Amino acid sequence: MRKEFRGCTRLLLVTVGLGLGLCANTAIGQDHGSASADSKALFNSRCAMCHGADGHGSEMGKSLKVVDLTSKEVQSQSDAELIHVISEGKNNMPPFKGSLNKDEITNVVRYLRTLK
Numbered sequence: 001m002r003k004e005f006r007g008c009t010r011l012l013l014v015t016v017g018l019g020l021g022l023c024a025n026t027a028i029g030q031d032h033g034s035a036s037a038d039s040k041a042l043f044n045s046r047c048a049m050c051h052g053a054d055g056h057g058s059e060m061g062k063s064l065k066v067v068d069l070t071s072k073e074v075q076s077q078s079d080a081e082l083i084h085v086i087s088e089g090k091n092n093m094p095p096f097k098g099s100l101n102k103d104e105i106t107n108v109v110r111y112l113r114t115l116k
């Protein structure tokens with residue numbers, strides 16, 4: 001019952017905590033096909049009111065000048081950059097570090113990568 005891979009999860013938290021996100025990138029890449037139902041629910045309840053369930057932007061979001069989350073402009077940013085914006089906010093984008101923990105923010109970034 002040895003679970004050596006657990007170490008990476010801990011490392012991931014620490015790395016994301018430091019804003020580097022290197023291990024996070026690897027871990028996200030390796031975790032096949034599980035942009036989990038949770039991260040979808042999280043996105044729908046916390047983000048979709050501005051970004052739309054498909055990430056293109058809701059009516060309200062458009063009035064706040066949201067960016068299309070499926071665009072190259074957003075998708076070309078690294079996980080660490082997106083995690084930073086979601087944590088700290090940007091212009092009309094509210095900060096989420098007070099209401100979502102690092103795991104949740106990492107998961108929601110993973111979900112953003114699945115939006116088309």
Ligand code: HEC
Nearest residue numbers: 046047050064065066067082085086090091092093094108
């Ligand atoms: C109150 C409306 C609102 C909510 C809720 C909201 N956003 Fe945003 N978001 C914005 C706006 C407005 C921008 C555009 C900011 C800018 O670049 O001026 C934005 C930008 C972004 C960007 C792109 C940042 C960049 O640097 O290009 C990402 C990624 C993002 N939001 C993710 C999320 C996620 C994930 C959630 C839910 C946890 C969320 N947003 C919730 C309004 C919102």
